Amino acid sequence: MAVEKRLLGRTELEVTPLGLGCWQFSGGRGLIGGFWEALPQERVVGVVEAALAGGMNWFDTAEAYGWGASEEALSAALKTLGKKPGEVVIATKWHPTFRRASSLRTTLEDRLRHLGGFPVDLHQVHHPTSLATVEEEMRVMAGLLREGKIRAVGVSNYTAGMMRRAHQALQKHGLALASNQIRYSLLDRQAERNGVLAAAKELGITIIAYSPLAQGILTARLHADPASIRLRPGPRKWLPRFRERGLARTRPLVEALEEIGRAHGATPGQVALAWVIRFHGPTVVAIPGASRPEQVRENAGALDLALTPRELARLDELSRPFSGL
Numbered sequence: 001m002a003v004e005k006r007l008l009g010r011t012e013l014e015v016t017p018l019g020l021g022c023w024q025f026s027g028g029r030g031l032i033g034g035f036w037e038a039l040p041q042e043r044v045v046g047v048v049e050a051a052l053a054g055g056m057n058w059f060d061t062a063e064a065y066g067w068g069a070s071e072e073a074l075s076a077a078l079k080t081l082g083k084k085p086g087e088v089v090i091a092t093k094w095h096p097t098f099r100r101a102s103s104l105r106t107t108l109e110d111r112l113r114h115l116g117g118f119p120v121d122l123h124q125v126h127h128p129t130s131l132a133t134v135e136e137e138m139r140v141m142a143g144l145l146r147e148g149k150i151r152a153v154g155v156s157n158y159t160a161g162m163m164r165r166a167h168q169a170l171q172k173h174g175l176a177l178a179s180n181q182i183r184y185s186l187l188d189r190q191a192e193r194n195g196v197l198a199a200a201k202e203l204g205i206t207i208i209a210y211s212p213l214a215q216g217i218l219t220a221r222l223h224a225d226p227a228s229i230r231l232r233p234g235p236r237k238w239l240p241r242f243r244e245r246g247l248a249r250t251r252p253l254v255e256a257l258e259e260i261g262r263a264h265g266a267t268p269g270q271v272a273l274a275w276v277i278r279f280h281g282p283t284v285v286a287i288p289g290a291s292r293p294e295q296v297r298e299n300a301g302a303l304d305l306a307l308t309p310r311e312l313a314r315l316d317e318l319s320r321p322f323s324g325l
């Protein structure tokens, strides 16, 4: 069955409702990359292969994911698998901290070098904290877009107000903001009350949901074996949600995911991902990350999982208390 594709914002870029998050390919490097264990390259190839086989056509990486390590691992894996530039969609991100807008242009060459011949299809500002204004950043992005150096402009972790400013700044150049990448899952629904989702729908901007599995919580794996998180590298084990009390709070929601999953022959994680990419229609796409090929195989199964309106509504109700809705 052909996998559905959606236009990213009002651009010509077509993406599947699920892409692969590549933060996990950071090689354990740096403060941000060190969040995950360093994966051997054969594992990265296996993960990317599973994403492609499962129908995903795009990959989300970033400068800050090991300072080029993730981009390099992704590009090497795509080459190993015989993929050519242009056959998949690549999204990466500029790291704005302590930088001026001009660095968007000067660091693009680094992005392209690390991507080893694959293009930057979507270039995103990773977060709003820089030395530049939104308008200055978008002026540089507009230049890169007009020169054909990138194919679409996105932002990440932007408030509704900043997203509108970015969109307006691009509109002055006859362009449009393609996407805002934000944390969004059944446990993180702040975008529904802070205006981000409403503004995205109004302006035709795609929301790219990161951490759509709440970093593993919504797979039910940790509820089944709460002690296992202590064996995983990285700081998740210290986060309140991953501790036993946090897991106890989310257990009713996870049990509902299990119950709904049983009716479809699906896993709780697949149900959680299907909810994210269906509840708001085509506006929200998601980029689950993975450290093993079998996780991606499972996650890709959410692409053709059709939840009923009643199931979508039940999960909406049940998840509200966790998101302050």
Ligand SMILES: NC(=O)c1ccc[n+]([C@@H]2O[C@H](COP(=O)([O-])OP(=O)(O)OC[C@H]3O[C@@H](n4cnc5c(N)ncnc54)[C@H](OP(=O)(O)O)[C@@H]3O)[C@@H](O)[C@H]2O)c1
Binding pocket: 020, 021, 022, 023, 024, 060, 061, 126, 156, 157, 181, 182, 209, 210, 211, 212, 213, 214, 215, 216, 217, 219, 221, 232, 269, 287, 288, 289, 290, 291, 292, 294, 295, 296, 298, 299
């Ligand atoms: N723009 C931003 O500021 C920002 C921030 C965060 C993330 N992101 C992007 O979003 C992507 C996804 O977010 P995320 O990695 O934070 O969270 P996520 O996708 O919710 O969770 C990924 C983790 O969940 C576990 N997992 C995934 N599939 C599983 C399965 N089928 N069964 C059991 N466990 C499974 C794995 O944990 P283990 O590795 O422990 O097995 C995996 O590493 C990242 O890769 C990155 O590209 C962007």
